[in-house]
Amino acid sequence: MTLRMKLTAITLDCADPQALAAFYARATGYAMHPRSDREFAGVTREDGLFLGFQRVDGYRAPRWPDGSPPQQSHLDFTVDDLDEAEAVLVRLGAGRPEHQPGGDRWRVLTDPAGHPFCLTLH
Structure with missing residues (x-):
């Protein structure tokens, strides 16, 4: 089964x-x-x-990328335009960590509670 x-x-x-x-x-x-x-x-x-x-x-936001405290999980969202999506999300309250390993392929942002999430091209 x-x-x-x-x-x-x-x-x-x-x-x-x-x-x-x-x-x-x-x-x-x-x-x-x-x-x-x-x-x-x-x-x-x-x-x-x-x-x-x-x-x-006592919630402690994850710290990305150093992992102290660890992120434990993250969400991925597809978008049509990385720059446009990032700009909108930052206006809504997202953060943009300095470390961005995805280059032109994907971006890491953090939500207002500190959870990392990724934007990838659709």
Whole structure:
């Protein structure tokens, strides 16, 4: 028997779930989950994939690329234009680490809670 699983949610730790959900809603166009609150918030893609954010006391943002504390996970998003996408996301509150190993192929940004995420060409 082959086990079939469907990914339905990804959840990231953070200090302010509602603020982080709002950032990703603006960045992706996904809908804010209607039951988002101070402890847990999220956004939902049209096909049902849920990106959640849970509040953690004493949250420490990952430091990329040195790994102290480690990133533990990151998200990748495809875009049509790296420069344009980066500019929009920085205006929305993303950070741009100095270390950029992807050259013209991909970019590393950080969300407002410090989680690294990558932009790759579509």
